[in-house]
Amino acid sequence: MGEAPAFLVEDLQDGPLNGLELKNGTCKTTTTVGDKTYVTVGAGDGTLSIDVQIFDRSLGEWVHPTVLGTKPLSCKGHSAVLCENRILVVKKGSKSDDQIWFLEVDTEYVRQQRKKLGTEVVAWSKGVIGNAEKPIVISGPSGVGKGTLISMLMKEFPSMFGFSVSHTTRAPRNMEKDGVHYHFTDKSVMEKEIKNGKFLEFASVHGNLYGTSVEAVEVVADAGKRCILDIDVQGAKSVRASSLEAIFIFVSPPSMEELEKRLRDRGTETEEQILKRLRNAKAEIEQGTSSNIFDFMLYNDKLEESYEKLKKLLGLDGFVAASPKSAPKEINLPVDHSVSKIDDKIIISSGLEKETKNLIMLDVSSLKGGAPGRTRGLDFQVIGASLDKLC
Numbered sequence: 001m002g003e004a005p006a007f008l009v010e011d012l013q014d015g016p017l018n019g020l021e022l023k024n025g026t027c028k029t030t031t032t033v034g035d036k037t038y039v040t041v042g043a044g045d046g047t048l049s050i051d052v053q054i055f056d057r058s059l060g061e062w063v064h065p066t067v068l069g070t071k072p073l074s075c076k077g078h079s080a081v082l083c084e085n086r087i088l089v090v091k092k093g094s095k096s097d098d099q100i101w102f103l104e105v106d107t108e109y110v111r112q113q114r115k116k117l118g119t120e121v122v123a124w125s126k127g128v129i130g131n132a133e134k135p136i137v138i139s140g141p142s143g144v145g146k147g148t149l150i151s152m153l154m155k156e157f158p159s160m161f162g163f164s165v166s167h168t169t170r171a172p173r174n175m176e177k178d179g180v181h182y183h184f185t186d187k188s189v190m191e192k193e194i195k196n197g198k199f200l201e202f203a204s205v206h207g208n209l210y211g212t213s214v215e216a217v218e219v220v221a222d223a224g225k226r227c228i229l230d231i232d233v234q235g236a237k238s239v240r241a242s243s244l245e246a247i248f249i250f251v252s253p254p255s256m257e258e259l260e261k262r263l264r265d266r267g268t269e270t271e272e273q274i275l276k277r278l279r280n281a282k283a284e285i286e287q288g289t290s291s292n293i294f295d296f297m298l299y300n301d302k303l304e305e306s307y308e309k310l311k312k313l314l315g316l317d318g319f320v321a322a323s324p325k326s327a328p329k330e331i332n333l334p335v336d337h338s339v340s341k342i343d344d345k346i347i348i349s350s351g352l353e354k355e356t357k358n359l360i361m362l363d364v365s366s367l368k369g370g371a372p373g374r375t376r377g378l379d380f381q382v383i384g385a386s387l388d389k390l391c
């Protein structure tokens with residue numbers, strides 16, 4: 001703390017700096033929230049990420065924050081405008097899916113992380129047009145048939161569902177592929193990534209670490225699919241407590257004897273592991289059926305019948321595949337632009353002459369999600385000019 005970055009001490013002393021952009025090779029924006037001035041700096045060549053520094057006016061010194069989330073790469077420049085507790089950053093000359101970013105400076109997530117880490121924290125999330133469907137969390141004891149039911153669903157509706165590929169420290173089974181069934185990883189690596197906030201949830205299950213990364217869920221939604229998570233009850237509890245809105249289904253076996261038979265017949269575990277999984281199953285079934293984590297109970301006796309029940313509770317019984325969803329509308333923002341805010345609307349105006357005609361409005365009234373993943377629900381409207389003129 002305290003040491004001033006070379007680039008901006010004098011600039012900051014010059015007075016009101018909200019949204020000010022200074023061009024001298026690099027691009028800087030400054031946004032003031034209370035006593036703090038947030039400075040974002042981009043190198044302008046697209047190779048480095050946009051850097052964040054904070055000048056604390058009450059202390060009169062620079063603070064180097066812990067920066068969480070995936071950082072945006074710099075581009076031809078960027079603008080910034082404050083939207084309540086986050087700074088909206090518009091990148092210039094970037095692809096349409098990489099133009100809008102949010103730097104959270106005082107959201108619930110940032111406050112939690114600040115408390116947890118004991119440092120100043122800011123967190124990036126990428127802005128995404130449109131919303132994602134609620135993910136589906138499927139839990140239940142090992143061997144109950146979660147994976148089997150999920151595979152059936154993904155096979156019948158390949159364009160509708162996507163699987164959240166978890167990380168695990170357990171060894172791969174014969175047919176399992178890294179990056180497809182799991183991201184197989186070392187304990188020390190995973191523990192470090194957990195500390196760095198990479199995971200939406202994680203748990204020690206049957207003696208190994210398992211976890212769902214934020215990215216595992218977001219990439220499925222980015223592909224326009226509904227995400228399915230196959231996680232244990234502890235994980236389901238953590239997701240329930242997180243900001244991710246999901247549907248929670250608990251799969252239960254007809255009996256402990258049948259569960260044991262399924263586990264043994266699967267032939268993937270040693271005797272010791274089977275016994276451990278069966279011991280844990282008792283507690284999981286008790287928790288799963290008695291807690292209020294789950295929205296639905298699915299009794300998996302006869303497989304085909306259970307699958308039909310699963311489809312019914314997801315509203316898929318008698319489902320006829322509709323024509324593919326239209327892709328979210330894309331807008332390429334003008335490279336030369338300025339950004340301002342009126343109520344819940346962000347106005348991006350082209351830097352061309354007679355600019356009043358060249359306006360794009362971005363509605364930020366119904367944003368969902370946020371750091372450290374994606375901020376969804378962006379809605380652009382073009383006002384007063386054709387896109388061709390703007391791009």
Ligand SMILES: Nc1ncnc2c1ncn2[C@@H]1O[C@H](COP(=O)(O)OP(=O)(O)OP(=O)(O)O)[C@@H](O)[C@H]1O
Nearest residue numbers: 141142143144145146147148262266300301302303
């Ligand atoms: N309704 C069912 N009736 C009989 N066998 C079943 C049924 N459902 C699944 N099975 C079988 O039980 C075994 C375990 O199923 P599966 O691997 O899907 O369980 P799981 O809940 O995903 O386990 P884990 O949590 O360990 O990954 C598999 O061999 C599968 O073919």
Ligand SMILES: Nc1nc2c(ncn2[C@@H]2O[C@H](COP(=O)(O)O)[C@@H](O)[C@H]2O)c(=O)[nH]1
Nearest residue numbers: 142166202203205210211212230231232235
């Ligand atoms: N909390 C989490 N649990 C997970 C995750 N991925 C899988 N699991 C659960 O672990 C057990 C064992 O799985 P197996 O593949 O070793 O048989 C099972 O109950 C899974 O649901 C995760 O990311 N987080």
